[in-house]
Amino acid sequence: MIPLSWYLVFAALLFCIGLYGVLARKNAIGILLGIELMLNAVNVNLIAFWRYRSPGGIAGQAFAIIVFAVAAAEVAVGLALIISIYRRRSSVVANDMNMMKW
Amino acid sequence: MTVEQIIFLVVAVVTLVAAIAVVTSRNLIHSALWLILTLFGVAVFYVLLDAGFFAVIQVIVYIGAIAILFIFASMLTRRVMQDTGPQSNSNWWLGALIALLLFGGIALVLISWQGFTTLAPILTGQSGQLSQLGLALVSPDQYVLPFELASVLLVAGMIGAIFVAGDKKQ
Numbered sequence: 001m002i003p004l005s006w007y008l009v010f011a012a013l014l015f016c017i018g019l020y021g022v023l024a025r026k027n028a029i030g031i032l033l034g035i036e037l038m039l040n041a042v043n044v045n046l047i048a049f050w051r052y053r054s055p056g057g058i059a060g061q062a063f064a065i066i067v068f069a070v071a072a073a074e075v076a077v078g079l080a081l082i083i084s085i086y087r088r089r090s091s092v093v094a095n096d097m098n099m100m101k102w
Numbered sequence: 103m104t105v106e107q108i109i110f111l112v113v114a115v116v117t118l119v120a121a122i123a124v125v126t127s128r129n130l131i132h133s134a135l136w137l138i139l140t141l142f143g144v145a146v147f148y149v150l151l152d153a154g155f156f157a158v159i160q161v162i163v164y165i166g167a168i169a170i171l172f173i174f175a176s177m178l179t180r181r182v183m184q185d186t187g188p189q190s191n192s193n194w195w196l197g198a199l200i201a202l203l204l205f206g207g208i209a210l211v212l213i214s215w216q217g218f219t220t221l222a223p224i225l226t227g228q229s230g231q232l233s234q235l236g237l238a239l240v241s242p243d244q245y246v247l248p249f250e251l252a253s254v255l256l257v258a259g260m261i262g263a264i265f266v267a268g269d270k271k272q
Contacts, residue, residue: 002222023193025190026191052223055223065239071168075171081267082175084266
């Protein structure tokens with residue numbers, strides 16, 4: 001039997017790796033990759049808590065489904081924005097995206 | 103060591119190594135391919151947690167749609183960051199420090215919680231069945247509102263993506 005702690009430590013590690021990617025990457029697509037890792041870690045936590053703490057309830061699974069939908073929408077809009085910026089600036093470096101600064 | 107534990111440890115190591123490769127690899131296409139391996143590892147965890155439906159969604163939605171979208175986006179924007187120059191910004195050490203501190207904080211909170219090492223209760227009867235989740239998502243006194251909001255969000259995301267990425271000059 002696997003104790004709950006293993007899943008929680010794994011999810012914490014995955015979340016921190018994703019956070020490092022978000023903070024350290026120059027490329028805007030790389031930042032989105034880090035966000036995907038963080039969302040996955042959260043989903044593992046949600047499902048693990050559902051399985052270990054309240055397998056009779058349904059809340060954990062319902063929240064995980066919502067996280068999936070939000071992740072899909074977020075990636076679609078994020079990549080569209082990056083492609084649109086690339087078309088104007090020929091750059092995907094997050095530092096160069098200063099068109100809204102005045 | 104039971105078989106389950108060995109599977110967990112092997113998959114966890116592979117997933118974490120792949121995740122580190124996602125955030126450090128120089129070539130963005132390689133990053134996206136490592137992301138696919140990470141997502142497969144997470145799908146295995148869903149199977150170990152008796153949530154087979156989520157493993158299937160993970161493979162279809164994450165690997166089949168999101169990872170492919172990433173590969174396409176990095177192909178469309180490839181010329182600029184082609185393996186030249188550093189891929190991480192000058193404050194990467196600060197990011198690593200913040201990530202380590204966050205992990206330390208999470209570990210401290212988890213260790214001081216008494217439910218940390220509980221074992222999984224045995225699934226009985228109705229619990230964990232897919233039909234229950236489906237009914238909960240459409241019954242008015244449970245999750246029908248977040249469910250409908252998620253569908254509105256997906257439509258808005260789709261229309262927004264078409265509008266933002268579409269070529270206006272044509």
